[in-house]
Amino acid sequence: MTTISTLSDANVNAVQDATLVPGIQAALAAAGAVLVQRFETKPEFLTRDDVVEGIYANDRASLDAMRPALTALRPEAGWAEDELESGALPDGEWWITDPVEGNINHIHGMADWGVTATLVRDNVPAVTVVHLPLTGDFYTAVRGGGAFLNGQRITPSVKTSLDAALVGSGQASPRETSDTFAKIARSTEAMLDAGLVLRLSVPATLQLIQVAAGRTDLFWQHSAVRSGLVSGALLVSEAGGVVSDLEGGPWTLDSTGFLATTHQLHAEAVSILAPHA
Template sequence: MSDNTLLAEVVTIVETAGELLRERFTAEPPHLDDREQVVAAIHANDEAVLDLLREPLLAARPGAGWVEDELEGGELPAGEWWVVDPAEGNINHIHGLTDWGLTATLVRDNQPVLTVVHLPLAGTTYTAIAGGGAYQDGVPLSPSAKKSFDCAMVGTGQAKPGESAETYRRIGESVTAVLATGAAVRVSVPATLQLIHVAAGRMDVFWQFSDVRSGLVAGALLVAEAGGVLTDVRGEPWSVGSESVLATAPGLHGEAVELLGGVR
């Protein structure tokens, strides 16, 4: 099956699963009293939606592997792998917030080559194939034309609970450095939605000091295919093994590296 044919099938699979996640959503104030209840609610969403994703995606691409742990980072073995997040922004979903969706990305020899991101509440689907551009509901995406941080909308966030003290320090220092430029800074989750905004020109820069694959591969491919710049915070080419990610509009990448590359 060609990647173009596969993409259409993946869109159907992800949008079908998204309907279940939408049905599980409520904007009513949640009754979550402690960490145990929060974790249980997150796992319940994952387990319910994964049943509609795993087998159809594996059947669509026989021989591809499946990444079990959503919070893993680093390089994968050679070959094809499905990197999937059944509820990207799950913490928002269970708290009645609207920033969440589903992602399915095919990674081939450690390069994302095909992705689908579906936002059920908006009824919107983002797609990309390596070398084929990035799209929102079939309309091409492109990054912003800004060239100065003093008018930029930028963002960062944590990749997972329990980050290291060093990562928290880097997040704080980087936000302080960028705020001094006059940029508007969003510190939020999930990463995928911020990367989508960079690809679509709604945001200008996103960076993150972490390498959780499931939160990055989909958005990374969308940014790259839309014409944005994708590296690590020091300006080196990004890969699934990178310890950080930096996605920018073309006119802001140099300044972003100057600001963020010195945060150690």
Template sequence: MSDSIQSTEIAAPADPASEAELLTQTAEAVRAAGSVLRERFGEVVRHHSRDELMSALAANDDAALDVLRPRLAALRPAARFVADELAGGALPPGEWWVVDPAEGNVNHLHALPEWAVTATLVRDNQPVLTAVHLPLTGETYTARAGAGAYLNGRPLHVSATTDLGLSLVATSQARPDEDEAVVRRIGSSITAMLFGALVVRTSVPATLHLANVAAGRVDAFWQYAGARADLLPGALLVTEAGGRISDAEGRPWTPQSESFLAAAPGVHAEAVATLSR
């Protein structure tokens, strides 16, 4: 874990040996839930109203949760469970499973490949371990506080780039029906990055962009507003891969923050300056 990460505090594992095994079992749980979603994937799911869309999204969530929830509960019986992928802010003290049973669910319904299953154990509002599984590619990203980030067992490292002008950067829409002020802030930030970076990607979901930052494929990711389930898995992956996490103005990030930035150390300051214009 890079000592350049000063903007987010990750909880140290209480028992490294037992929590390493817990991460292994968590990864197995998200893979099992992912298999269910893979079987449901294929044709575009047509919907003609908001209610029909929400029903289709909920059906995917429920199918994955039927597998994921009992497995995680068995792994950590005392930990509470939160599966609202749009919820933000701090959690009450203690241990929580923060999950997104179908991260990028809307992509799944549109027969697009960018979706995943995530599970993150959070202790006193700090991510302890996370597993992110992409069923269509077979990729499983894992990280444990203080123990590094991995893709299918291979160590991950963020990009070594030092020039935002040569960087591929990305952003995401945190949720539908955002407040107008947030929407306008997103638009102005994309414009700023179009001038400052080489290429800007704009798509959902956030977790997959953050996995790419951790893997060194994308140099920076930012988002306004945000949800715990979107950002906590990627925050741990990026931190453990040697990246920097802050809000968009360079201040320490917490789940209550109004913005989020994850970047390779060499472009973090330049990204902050670009987003602060």
């Protein structure tokens, strides 16, 4: 049973976490400015090694710009170093960032990329900011405090059936197994039949902000990468949507599947995706 003291603690945390938002925005703006300077629309890669080095160089440049400011905001918080890791973290506060969310797009001259930072407390996202440097947009959410785009509250879609829905999915990381690829293929076929239009793209966060803002209706993913999901999970839930695993249960950092949609579409989506989880 939820107690009055628990509710009071949650409210206090929400108020305190909201004070972190301007500092997080400033840190991500600094990183975004570096990435805009590095953005080229005509890449010239020859090999996989060239691509990988381009990704790492971007990450280093962005982290150098954002990490000192985020550390100063929460000096005792840990830092989740590997952006491709999944699973739970030790208790306490942790920064989970993606210094270039959609890095593969950035280095190939495409505009679908951003910068994210989420403070996680005891494995629950507490406050997040997603910055899109090419447009200047900031998506922000605080647990218990709502979700916003540039200070204006956002809410999810009001559609009531998947046959009218714009749905999306994508590959979580280059490290997927053949079993995960098979699940992706099966669930994609099922959603092609159930939804109106299907988008397959990366990164996950840039699809999840669209669910939170009501522009698209559903996003699902097999397997999990913490940095690709925590920001969007908090934004969708605080906007008024539903976040769960693919079988409809609570989503945690340990979950092997992810679903974000609206209350109206959740049950129908689970009925389609659960057999392929």
